[in-house]
Structure formats: structure tokens, C-alpha cells
Amino acid sequence: MIETVFRTEDLPVADRADAWRERLSRAHMPVDVMCRPDSDFTVHQRVMRLGGTLVWPSASASHVIRRTPELIRSSDPEMINLSLITKGTVGFRMHGPDALYGPFDFRTNDSSHPWETVLGTRGEAVDAVTVDVPRARLPLSSDEIDRVIGHRLSGREGVGALLAAFLTTLADNARSFTAADEPRLETVLLDLLAALFANALDGMDSLPAESRRRTLALRIQAFIRDHLHDPDLTPAGIAAAHHISTSYLHRLFQDRETTVSGWIRHLRLERAREQLADPARSHVPVHLVAARAGFEHHPVFTRAFRAAYGMSPREYRRRALLQGDQRRYNH
Structure with a gap:
């Protein structure tokens, strides 16, 4: 711009x-x-x-x-x-x-x-x-x-x-x-x-x-x-909070070419990915990162993360922190 x-x-x-x-x-x-x-x-x-x-x-x-x-x-x-x-x-x-x-x-x-x-x-x-x-x-x-x-x-x-x-x-x-x-x-x-x-x-x-x-x-x-951190965040609950029907909520998301649940999952994975790459949070266990992003079950999080980014959360954290260390060393 x-x-x-x-x-x-x-x-x-x-x-x-x-x-x-x-x-x-x-x-x-x-x-x-x-x-x-x-x-x-x-x-x-x-x-x-x-x-x-x-x-x-x-x-x-x-x-x-x-x-x-x-x-x-x-x-x-x-x-x-x-x-x-x-x-x-x-x-x-x-x-x-x-x-x-x-x-x-x-x-x-x-x-x-x-x-x-x-x-x-x-x-x-x-x-x-x-x-x-x-x-x-x-x-x-x-x-x-x-x-x-x-x-x-x-x-x-x-x-x-x-x-x-x-x-x-x-x-x-x-x-x-x-x-x-x-x-x-x-x-x-x-x-x-x-x-x-x-x-x-x-x-x-x-x-x-x-x-x-x-x-x-x-x-x-x-x-x-x-409300991403809330594991009970569902299309039905979102619709009720805004006084609309669940079917109308789904129609609002048609322009995004994804479902409501799919967009929630994407945002939660992105939040977890950002936290895993943050050196200041390197001491936080992976299961706690997942929970803070709204994933109630760790195996579900691990499978979704691997499908989205091609590696496990632990491997992603290791690579991201290593690359960060190399950039700081080179500068």
C-alpha cells in the first residue's frame, strides 16, 4: 500500500x-x-x-x-x-x-x-x-x-x-x-x-x-x-451468542470457502504454531500450548498439527528455535 x-x-x-x-x-x-x-x-x-x-x-x-x-x-x-x-x-x-x-x-x-x-x-x-x-x-x-x-x-x-x-x-x-x-x-x-x-x-x-x-x-x-481458548467453542454456541441460527452462521462463512469448525481449527493451529516458535515460551510443555490454543485432547492436536504443517509439534518447535538461534548468531 x-x-x-x-x-x-x-x-x-x-x-x-x-x-x-x-x-x-x-x-x-x-x-x-x-x-x-x-x-x-x-x-x-x-x-x-x-x-x-x-x-x-x-x-x-x-x-x-x-x-x-x-x-x-x-x-x-x-x-x-x-x-x-x-x-x-x-x-x-x-x-x-x-x-x-x-x-x-x-x-x-x-x-x-x-x-x-x-x-x-x-x-x-x-x-x-x-x-x-x-x-x-x-x-x-x-x-x-x-x-x-x-x-x-x-x-x-x-x-x-x-x-x-x-x-x-x-x-x-x-x-x-x-x-x-x-x-x-x-x-x-x-x-x-x-x-x-x-x-x-x-x-x-x-x-x-x-x-x-x-x-x-x-x-x-x-x-x-x-474465545479460541475455550474447548467448548462450537458453531451452535457461537450462533446462540449472536442470536442467529446455526444454518445462518454457516452461510456467513461461505465466502471463506471453509466451515466454521474448520476456521476455528485453523486459528487454533496458527496460535499454537506461533507459541511453539516463541523462544520466550520454549519452557511451556507442548500439551499446555495445545490446551491454551483450545485443543482439549493432545492426540487430536498432534494429528491436526502434523496434517497442517507436515511435522509434529515437537519437531516444529525444535526447528523454529534452532533457526531463530542461527539468525541471532549470524547477526
Whole structure:
């Protein structure tokens, strides 16, 4: 995936705030930027384009960004902006009184209304992952979007936690994705954004059926990963936890070209394989590694591992640790 990078450290201190204002105004929406004139102002921004959507992780010193009525009249790209705060505090004013945001809060605004954001209310640095998406790309009515914009949304639970995990994973692993991944990633991002807004409206029925289906599939996949250690994790139990039928659960997995049980087994084997190759866990008995990955019976684990990787778990651990030792020796 191609990233563009902006760093104020490459500029004279006196030019940094103006360069950041120009960057935001040109790439996102026209804004004003204010910072202390005596400050060594710094911003580091990476921008990833997923079709018509931008995702941009940033780390910045304390400053203020404003979108004024005059700027709106000059240009309105009809853009929605959502920021996941990961470090620091952010003050925000849009429709009502000032609000304070902290880590794993989502702050939302759009280009059609005035707002003011104070990044670093205590003078501290702020890290965030921000999304710019055209309003027309969300499968919600303009009225529904307006009812959510400007309100705090949580990234700690439910769909918000899924979206937060998706954004942080994307920001941390951008180089592992290719241009071919971008349409799929944009679809997932738009589905999660729409689901987050719909949840805030308490109206998932306002989403198109396909978006609801994909969002439910993502929630179920996250549930399975969180419960891999449970040997009683079964399709029937997963379906009951999500208030759907077992047959509908199996239909959700048709796109993966595997069964629900097959995907669970694959994830458990991958978790066990990672732990067997970890030098820090070399003292953990193989049967305990298997149990922690969710395999109740050690012989079943051994057979499945050999079928998947062509060797026993003990042999895989021996080879992986030996290769790790050789790499460290060569360096």
C-alpha cells in the first residue's frame, strides 16, 4: 500500500504551522491552524488512500484546528471526519458545549458545520488515527448522519471496538497490504463506520442488508478469536451468542470457502504454531500450548498439527528455535 508522509521536522520552525494548515486544507478540508508562536511545533502524518476514503495516522504537538463559516462558504467537500484518539486528550466544540475526549474515544465532525478542535488540552502530544470519507459513501441518510456527527462514540466495546482494532491494525501494518487489498479494506472500513453510526442511532435496520451481514460476520470473527481458548467453542454456541441460527452462521462463512469448525481449527493451529516458535515460551510443555490454543485432547492436536504443517509439534518447535538461534548468531 502506498503512503504519503508529512513531517514538520523537515521544515524551519517558523514555517511549520502554515505548512500543516496548507496540508490539511489541500488534502482534507480548508481549516485554520493555531499554535503557540514560541513552540517547536511538530506533526508527523501518514496518509493511506483506500479508494475514495483516506486513513491517516498522526502524531502532533498541541495545537488548535478550526473550521469557520467563512471557510465552509469558500469550499465544502461534504466530507465526514472521524478520529480515534490513541494518546493524549482532545477538546472539541461543534453543536453544543465543549467536550473532552481521551484514548479510545471517537471524535466526529464534518466539513459542512463549524467546529473547533484542541489537540493536547494540557499541552501534551496527541496520537490519533483519522478517517476522511465522503458523506455520500455511507449507506445512511443525510439526516441520520447529522444526528451522529459531533457526538462522542466509544471505541472500547461492540462495533466501536471492532473499528478501533481495524484502524490500529491498518496503521501498524500498512506496508503488509498491497494495492489489490485496498478495495476490500475500504469495504470493511465503510461497513464498520456505517454500523458504528447506526448503533449510535440504535437503528441497525437502517443499514442495507449486505452491510449488516458483513458487520455481523466481523463481530463473529472477533468473538471466535477472543474465545479460541475455550474447548467448548462450537458453531451452535457461537450462533446462540449472536442470536442467529446455526444454518445462518454457516452461510456467513461461505465466502471463506471453509466451515466454521474448520476456521476455528485453523486459528487454533496458527496460535499454537506461533507459541511453539516463541523462544520466550520454549519452557511451556507442548500439551499446555495445545490446551491454551483450545485443543482439549493432545492426540487430536498432534494429528491436526502434523496434517497442517507436515511435522509434529515437537519437531516444529525444535526447528523454529534452532533457526531463530542461527539468525541471532549470524547477526
